[in-house]
Structure formats: structure tokens, C-alpha cells
Amino acid sequence: MGLFYHIGKYFLLLFRVFSKPEKLKIYYRETIKEIDKLGLNSIGIVAIISVFMGAVITIQTAYNTENPIYPKYLIGLTARDTLLLEFSSTIVALILAGKIGSNIASEIGTMRVTEQIDALEIMGVNSASYLVLPKIIASVFFAPFLTLMSMFIGIFGGWIAGVSTGVMTTQDYVYGIQYAFIPYYIVYALIKIIIFAFLITTISSYHGYYSYGGSLEVGKSSTKAVVHSSIFILLFNVILTQLLLS
């Protein structure tokens, strides 16, 4: 019951979000702000995590394929496919859920409990659309760049780690990351991240928008935003993988 109630209310919110904007110019301005806040501000954390994950994947693969029957290029190939298939979309999405999800929920939640949303409504502004739409556009537009960046940086991190620990040579790695390369994997990752970005933004906005009470409730909304976004990312990961790869 509770779940269906929330899903219904979530779609009603989306319905209001996607109604006609009051003034395009202002929405455009807000979208640019959100790209800065949600997108550009996430570059750092995605880069750091990608470089380390690339490194760890490479080293682990190397230790698990020490037997000489495995060719060395397998290390590069495994690192590449892990990054392309799962890490740079799903794991990056989970990290973004933690970062921008909590950010969105607490921002909108604070606006709710301090009556700033009421203030928008009383002026005649569609608050749902004004607050949420620029965030959706910004994150859906920017997330694919983060994923692409994560792929490059992750592969780079793998190379640094592999070469500096001496588990393989640069030639092996470069050969590996080119071997049996399937470009569609990138498309698959980008489709996934776009959908994940939409889920994170809308679920977090939902929790913020329907906060009621005080700062304690805003904190709770923010936690719920992260937890629910993460669950739905994992759920949709299974669904999308079935749809796109099988």
C-alpha cells in the first residue's frame, strides 16, 4: 500500500514538473546553475574514485591470472570491460546518488520547511517545475560526461597501477584494452547513466519536496533519497541489462 501511494504521488509530482514553464529564460538560467552545482562539482569525486577503482581492478585481475596459461593482455581487457559495463555507469551512479541525491533532497526539503516553496506557489510559480526541471535537465545532460570521463580515468588508473607494480607491461595493457572491443558497451553505459541520473534527481526531489516538519525531517528525507535512489539504480540495472545486453 505504502509503496503504491508513494509511486502514485511521485508520478503526480513528475506530471507537475513537466508542465509548461512560466518563463523559459529563467529556467535556462537555473539549469546553468544546476549544471555547475550538480555536474561540475561532481567531477572531482568521480575522477578520484575512478582512478582508484581502475587501479584496484587491474591489480586484482593480475593476481588472479598469475598462471602463465592466461595471456597478459587479459588484464587490460578485464579492466576495460569492468569499467565500461558496470563501474562507470552503475557505481558512478551510486556515488552520485550519495552526493547529488542528498544535496537535492536537503536543498528542496529546506525550502519546503522554511516555506520558500509556499512563497513560490503564492507568487503563482509552479514550484515543482521551477525547482525540479532544471535539476533533471542538468543531471541527465551532464551525467554521460561523467561516465565517459570515468572510463578514461579508470583505464588510466589501471595502467599506472599495473605498470608501477610491475604486473604487466604497457604493451600488454594497451593491447588488452583494444582487444575485442565492443563499442556498443559505451552506448549501453550511457543509456544506463542517463536513466540513473533521472532516477536520482527525481527520487531525491520527491523526498525533498514532500518533507514536512523541521530540520530533523529534512535530514531524514535526505537519507531516504540516497537509500531509495540506490535501490532503484540497482533494480533498473538488472532490468536494463536484460533489455540492452541479452
Next chain:
Amino acid sequence: MIEVKNIYKSFSGVSVLKDINTVFEQGKTNLIIGQSGSGKTVLLKSIVGLHEVDRGKICFGDTIFNELNFKDKKQMRTQMGMLFQGGALFDSATVEENVMFPLDMFTEMSQDEKRDRANECLKRVNIINANNLYPAEISGGMQKRVAIARAIALNPKYLFCDEPNSGLDPKTAILIDNLIQEITQEFNMTTIVNTHDMNSVMEIGDKVMFIYKGEKWWEGTNNDIFDSTNKELNDFIFASKLSQKIRDLKNSNQPSS
């Protein structure tokens, strides 16, 4: 003029407002008074349509506001200004941007015209040289005044204030009250103010409605209050020693006939 007729409102089965009927007059500051939790905010938000009422009619002049569709409601709202309890300024925008916001949204003015209008409103509420400060950087009294400036930016016909002087020192509180009353008269607006502050009742209560546990319990002018025999109203008004003293003084000056 705003008229409410048989308003009922409940939240998930819990009744908050019961059968409220009254008229709020144009050019006057109409007060809604009552204890914390008596339903003042819910009533005010129901009048402006931030809460959907369960039953009843809310009329702005001849228009039945709560029966309008979404679009017409939005249109009506550009004639309303509201001051929220905490000010509700947008904290990611400066003072000037806050006041300019409704102009940005609903007018085709040029940037200069908007800035001029914003400064005019800010000057009206005595805020000068604070244009580029953020809400967190100014005092509570200033926040309230900026919020008033934002509320009047579009020349509204209706002004709503939810406890405009809560959290302010007595002197600043009176300043805000007087400002609201002056603006009301100046622009001949219909103003409704929620308060539980007795000073406000005495200062600006052109018309006072007392709500008790979600029902209209008493109605009159601030002068009528002293003569009222309504027990709950008296308990509320004369809760403090100071107000009791004033009543006793007033009564001793008026020998009973």
C-alpha cells in the same frame, strides 16, 4: 474584500478548521488571533489556496477562488502577496534578487526597470544599502522587511502575513506591524495578519477574529475586546500580568453605571 464561507479543513482525518465564516475588509488590517496550534496558519494557507479545503467557499471579491482551475488560480495569485512566518526569503539569492524575483517571473520589464522597482520597494520598508547581502547575513527584522518588499513588488491587492513579528524584539515588532498597516492603507489592500501578540492586536487590529481549537470563537474590533465576556478570549488576551493590569486600570477609569 475576502469572504470565507463554511470552511472545513482536516489532515488525514484530524479536523483542524470547523465551519469558519467571516469577511475580511478592504483597506483594513484584519487580524486572526489564537493560541499556537489553534489553526491560524492553516486558515491563512487555506484562504490563499496552499491548502485545499474540504468544504466551503473562499471568495475574493466576486470570484470563488477555491473553485478556479489551476491556471486561473495562478493568475489570481499574482495579485496576492504573502509574508511567511520565517520570512521565507530564497537563501541562495541576494536581497535585491529576492525582491526582483516576482518581477523576473511575471513582468516584461527591463533589468533596469526591475532594479528600480525593487529599490523602490526596499526603500518603502527602509532597507537601504543591503541589496547585495544574502538573507543569512541580515537580522530577523530586516528579513521580515525584505519579505514585505518582495510581497508588495507586484502591487498586490491582497496581503497575507503569518505572524509577522514572531521572534522579533518588541520595538522592531511594532515597527513591522505599523509598516503593514501603513502599506495596507496606502494601497487600499485587503490585509490579513495572523498573530498571537497582544501588542499587535492593540496597535493594528482594525478587525479581529479569535479562533479557538479551529473554530471562530469571537469577532470584533480591538476596542470591543475589553468588554467581551467570552471566557476563552479573555483567558487568551489577559494571560499576562501586564494585560490584566491594563484591563483593571481601564475598568477603574470607567465607573460602572
